[in-house]
Amino acid sequence: MTITRQPIAAWSEVHDELRSRGLRGTPQRRLILDVLAATRGHVTGSEILERCRQRDPETTPSTVYRTLDVLEELGYLQHSHGADGREEYHVLPETEHAHLQCEQCGHSSEIQPAEVRELVQGIERSRGFTVHVGHLTIAGQCAACTEAAIDS
Amino acid sequence: MTITRQPIAAWSEVHDELRSRGLRGTPQRRLILDVLAATRGHVTGSEILERCRQRDPETTPSTVYRTLDVLEELGYLQHSHGADGREEYHVLPETEHAHLQCEQCGHSSEIQPAEVRELVQGIERSRGFTVHVGHLTIAGQCAACTEAAIDS
């Protein structure tokens, strides 16, 4: 017997959730939700736009960005900024995590909160500053690029 | 007797340094260097532009940004991205440090490397990832804004 987990995010329900809040379900939003359902981790706004356009070339930036705003207000997304300064959306309810972004190759990987807990707690204790772990991006050079640099 | 420390950055010498590298000293660059000399910590590119314009309204964006590029190449500046995604220049040779940026009020304060050393070393050990501490911005809510939120 195979144990199948629930899909991490119940994106199919979000559409209904919208309506129950007096907002509206539209084909455009359904498409955006579909794209998000097929997305893991983090994406930029323009990436979402592009993926929507692959499926429906008519997709408009304003609609996408406005919908992302709504979804963030409802708590389905969170955004932060990557090392290049672009808006980066985090698809929830994945565990909140920080990012490690290589400035050489641009690759971005996740760090679990446990790995940064000490830091976070230290800052919260000493500064009274509440850290948004999901908004934390640590830039630098990844192992692969470091090796490549040594080899050359 | 008063002990006066050397100015942290020898900005007055940078102009000469430029020339000794075959680059050129110009009044525009001198102005930018003056502005930088009067700057502590971090500034965005557009802030530098604005400050230059206060002194010389003729200042042109391209000149400023190009000069900042040059200065960064020479190692006098470093840039990262704030929580709002804008380019943030760090004036050196201040000690390299990370930033704490409040998403409510926008205020940004510095964290010394010592405070993040454990984190940094942990990541470097476990991931082989070289962290650029000077590029690290931790977002969240500062003590003042947290209090304000509680009071209301």
Next chain:
DNA sequence: ATTAATGCAAACGGTTTGCACTACT
């Protein structure tokens, strides 16, 4: 004389806006 740097003006890229129109409820 050489060539780096400037200033202009235009383009960029991602994102946001105003507004008339459409379509969900």
Next chain:
DNA sequence: AGTAGTGCAAACCGTTTGCATTAAT
């Protein structure tokens, strides 16, 4: 019918670029 959402087109903002001109060496 009422109002949320759409699409368009234009604006936005910080930043970047090409190119002819200027000026530092």
